[in-house]
Amino acid sequence: MSRFALSRYSRCFSRLKTLHYLNQPFAPSLFSSSAASDRDGACQTGPPPIRVGLTESAGRAVFATRGIGAGDLIHTAKPVVVCPSLNSMDSVCYLCLKKLMGSPKFQDRGVSYCSRECQENAKGFNDVETRADSSSFADYCRTHNFKYPLMVKRLCCMIISGALPADSLDILQPAALSSEMISKIEDGYGLLWNAFRKANFKDDDVAFLTKQWYTAMLARIRINAFRIDLVGGSCGEDLLSLAAAAVEGEGAVGHAVYMLPSFYNHDCDPNAHILWLQNADARLMTLRDVEEGEELRICYIDASMGYEARQTLLSQGFGFCCNCLRCQSGD
Numbered sequence: 001m002s003r004f005a006l007s008r009y010s011r012c013f014s015r016l017k018t019l020h021y022l023n024q025p026f027a028p029s030l031f032s033s034s035a036a037s038d039r040d041g042a043c044q045t046g047p048p049p050i051r052v053g054l055t056e057s058a059g060r061a062v063f064a065t066r067g068i069g070a071g072d073l074i075h076t077a078k079p080v081v082v083c084p085s086l087n088s089m090d091s092v093c094y095l096c097l098k099k100l101m102g103s104p105k106f107q108d109r110g111v112s113y114c115s116r117e118c119q120e121n122a123k124g125f126n127d128v129e130t131r132a133d134s135s136s137f138a139d140y141c142r143t144h145n146f147k148y149p150l151m152v153k154r155l156c157c158m159i160i161s162g163a164l165p166a167d168s169l170d171i172l173q174p175a176a177l178s179s180e181m182i183s184k185i186e187d188g189y190g191l192l193w194n195a196f197r198k199a200n201f202k203d204d205d206v207a208f209l210t211k212q213w214y215t216a217m218l219a220r221i222r223i224n225a226f227r228i229d230l231v232g233g234s235c236g237e238d239l240l241s242l243a244a245a246a247v248e249g250e251g252a253v254g255h256a257v258y259m260l261p262s263f264y265n266h267d268c269d270p271n272a273h274i275l276w277l278q279n280a281d282a283r284l285m286t287l288r289d290v291e292e293g294e295e296l297r298i299c300y301i302d303a304s305m306g307y308e309a310r311q312t313l314l315s316q317g318f319g320f321c322c323n324c325l326r327c328q329s330g331d
């Protein structure tokens, strides 16, 4: 067993479905966004210097295919599904989560966007969302302070609008759900299903939305969604200080699910970091020099916490006990 061994099961993955990704350099068009790179001024060309492979103990993992310097951008990633948090709905772009303070707002059917482009790109799912009255579902989310069901709702609207296939998140590993959680999930499913049923969508268009599908998506989003804290700034800023700022950042503006970033394993003393500058486009960067072949890992939680607090959070939130070098040392 590797000395980096993590005894984990939650963020492992479906090996069969993932095999075709393994040991392949990633095409930028699949997992990183050249558009985001251009906008942020990053000079990223060609595939990112990583491959996804298997480890004996932790399932899939991301490895560097060449040496990468400290503070370098590894790749960017566009969210598959992204949703503002309930208390950020009025202050960030409904699609990309960019803060709206001081920016022109583009309003459309009660929600605001940072640009005409975001408004256009959201039109498909917003048409579906507007047609279905999901106020009871929204009340249910607000009452319980649930954020992930809102992401499943947006995913549903994207699927109905034809923007995504219903199996888009199947590759991600689901969380184990308790029977108590499942009964709450079923309440939400009933409300969402009713909203779409009353809106008279074609049976074929909503056939995917079974209780099993809804529960499976929620189980995947629960452990694969990233909480997004924007740190602002520009590419010229020191990315290591931005990484530090992200930990101290204000409340989350929303949550998003990505593909490639979900394949990074956890470490309490990570060599990589995920951060967001202006919007939900994620940037994966190194925190120190990384050698060719080294596994790239991020920290899923606040690394400044003590050993016991980290273990509790990782076990309850992600379903594994961390056995990274830092944890082994008892720090």
Ligand SMILES: [Zn+2]
Binding pocket: 093, 094, 095, 096, 097, 098, 113, 114, 115, 118
């Ligand atoms: Zn936007």
Ligand SMILES: [Zn+2]
Binding pocket: 267, 268, 269, 322, 323, 324, 325, 326, 327
């Ligand atoms: Zn650890």
